[in-house]
Amino acid sequence: MTALLEIRDLTVSYHTKTGVVPAVRGANITVAAGEIVAVVGESGSGKSTTAHAAIGLLPRGGRVEAGSITFAGRELTGLSDRQWQQVRGTDIALVPQDPTVSLDPVRRVGDQVAEVLLVHRLATRRAAAAEAVELLRRAGITEAERRAKQYPHELSGGLRQRVLIAIALAGRPRLIIADEPTSALDVTVQREILDHLEGLAAESGTAVLLITHDLGVAADRAARIVVMSRGEVVETGPARELLATPEHAYTRELLAAAPSLAREPLRPRRDAGPEVLLTVSGIAKSFDGRTRVVDDVSFSLTRGRTLALVGESGSGKTTTARMVVGLETPTAGTVTFDGNDITRLGREELRRLRRRFQLVYQNPYASLNPRFTIEDVVTEPLRAFDVGTKAERHTRAAELLDQVALPSTMLARKPAELSGGQRQRAAIARALALNPDLLVCDEPVSALDVSVQAQILRLLVRLQEELGLAYLFITHDLAVVREIADHIAVMRGGRVVEHGPADAVLGSPTEEYTRELLAAIPGQVSASPPPVTA
Template sequence: MTTPSTLRTGREPVLSIRNLSVAFTTSRGEVEAVRDVSLDVSAGETVAIVGESGSGKSTLAACVNRLLADNGRISAGEIRLGDFDITAASEPAMIKLRGSRIGMVPQDPMTNLNPVMKIGDQIAEALLVHGIAKGDAAKERAVELLEQAGIQDAGSRYHQYPHEFSGGMRQRALIAMALACRPEVLLADEPTSALDVTVQRLVLDQMAALASDMGAAVLLITHDLALAAERADRVAVMFRGEIVETGTAAQVVENPQHEYTQRLLAAAPGMASVKIAAAPVVQASSPLVEGAQRVETEILLEVKDALKTYRLRGQDEPFRAVDHVDLTIPRGQTVAIVGESGSGKSTTARLALKLEDPDGGVVRYRGTDVGSLRGKDLLAFRRSVQPVFQNPYASLDPRYTIEECVTEPLRVHKIGDKASRRRQVGELLDKVALPASFAERYPHELSGGQRQRVAIARALALDPELVVMDEAVSALDVLVQEQILDLMVSLQRELGLSYLFISHDLAVVRLVAHQVYVMREGKVVESGEPDEIFHAPSEEYTKQLIAAIPHYTPAAA
């Protein structure tokens, strides 16, 4: 096992980081986020930085591109791209470097795309700015890049705006943009956290091809140790701003030395992990025949023959995002929807939340058509059914403190007074493994995973009956994810809480779900209990989803 200062390959590095330290000036004084980090990344090599939310891994990536927040500074050390000193470079020099020699795939797709500019034009603009192509040539290359990133019907999609893409499709567009200028270094900061497993495999295969064919150096930032072990040549584990363990994938996974690495491995969900789903809540048992009982469950929410269509630019026929879907959520159970990006999972969730109305079919909550709810009845529904969305950056008002974010639903529904709400904030933050002191902070002072925990705390504030979790744990590292999943299950046991759980992570779904629906192109293609779905799938599509789950085996080392 190597030490942090000797994380080298013996080859001439493309990217070299030496004794790097980074400090942030905050209202509570100076905070050191990265301490004495050294590593090399050579041409054609992938080095993964793994660690929990707040460990400093994204700060490290920001330093390479010199895109630290205004209150951050490199306090020691240096970063070199070949012979170019990044730490000493002027801002005009860095502007030329970004995108041309260093490509960046950020974690959050929505805040990194211009919402009023067509997707294709944004990729073509990158080609134009760096002198790669212009006019029709730039457009043709942008369409080609979208196709390579896995966007179907790229010619039509070129003319669409970010809001017309799903979260996974937006991330793929950013990947196309990052690869546009064939950079020497590709910084991939949680590039697949929003992607389903099949598209994730496509994207990571493409990154591997880029490293091999172009001799690019890839720095992969991830909280997924299994993904890092499967994809990286070498792995560095970060904890509280320091690299605590480094080595090849085989060394780190098969023989972890540091206690923190051992904890990461133990917490990572897998298809062989012990299930934690709560026992289903039953309404009653009634005689069926002599010596047998029929278990009856109360149906909390029902989606019946739901149809939702959208008009897309450049297409004559409306796009069927949800195509005659049937789904039921029994009280006290977790119902999961899995499928690729664009399969209709999130649209189904929006129908369940009444954020959109179906064009056909019906959504019923406790037997009542949700579309008919008005006034106080609608407000009561909003209180009983709470969302946790995929994007922790867009979910919280940047002008609010964390306390104000969490208490917002209490204020809207006129629950409690200021003192009781403040007490409840501390309890809710504790439930999602955040210190009470975070109540005074603002969202920009928290990492992505920490913001998502705040969003979950806010959803729990009203004691809802049903929580719709749309990729709610995809941004969390495995240790915090484990805490949140345990919290979900304990609340379900204690309160009879129900969940609609949207996820591309089948291993996580297997742990917590009682019923699974597999969606593809707007339709439910398979449904059943997790064990029968994952161990004996009947659909080839489901088999492909399971086969694409990242995993590490010694034979792959």
């Protein structure tokens, strides 16, 4: 098989003020025309650095120290900026991870697609607008003409990602590098985006280098998988063979950690306990006085149990969670916590009750004050409620870090000095500071690598067993739900469409929407990986 992209013995380092940091060491990767190759690894494994080196977009300080990158027989290392401009877009195109950052917020999306055509002189100014609409249509966007006139903020995350695909397609490239193109998307939207990339590879012979931390996605989509760890390629091979008989210990760890490939819960399911802690009765929420984003939602949660509130973006699950903890006031209905109707409490009464329920957010970096030390972060609730002396709070902070398996030496660090998983542990420690009865976890693992995700889920299970906590677990990912939930409520369009014990909902769902969510989970036993088309 003739390689379209060939990376040989690639070594990349970052030159910083504090010294040289090696990022990739001796990596070897090949991609043939029409082939989908997935590069899998955790944050810091070197997978994105390798991809960015292949398109000449290394961040400042990044240098190719050794090795070779060839595309269709042409050596790419050492190209000038002008030469790279001739390669990017027409030979190799990039679909980046975050469309919010990658799209210009003050320009219409059609103009941003047309710009690629104009830069590469593939269309006249008059023809570019019409061709941009057609590219948006090819990227799977319905009503493409109307969407072309909109700004990025007017589109959903899935549509914005399709705009990035349209931009990548504009130059008719022979290779698309897709860098975590679906990691922030709901599972059904993720499936649609990946279906589209796979279809393009089959239809036009476009090769795809898919960068992902999700082995489930790689298993579903790639003909071959390359596994990277700490800057090195540790294993590579056909997808089915590598997943069936992984040779490297790190690959086996990734397989064991991936919730999309797991089938057993982290602990046995439990029936609803005798003591009801939270009762939500017919709550609704309207923000404009007419459209209800939450409509007649009811459920209950008992002590020491986990209820997963599942749905896609816009389903109303996060708004429901905010009403549960008193951050939003329901338009109708009641929320009762341990016998207290929090919808009718005054501000001071609600504040006192809030000691007993806490939030854990999706993005720990955004939810932790970057100017605080970890000790300040963890003890913030204690200071807010005037609990303990300064010395007692310090002791409590060390105890809390020990509970979440962080060393006390972390107390003096700032959030930026911690990894994503460590920051989420610190956020959980903060949530535990006041000994709450209920944690509302809003997508607490969706931004984490699969192995770190598995660690946090195991931590939550252990803390629940030790402290008797109840969890309201907000997520779009039924693969995660499978591991941790006792009961599931599925939301769509602001309403609960299915509710019951986890095994019943996962094993024999009654609603077509729930079946669609289950079918969209990547990494399930399915058809063979996509064939190579030369």
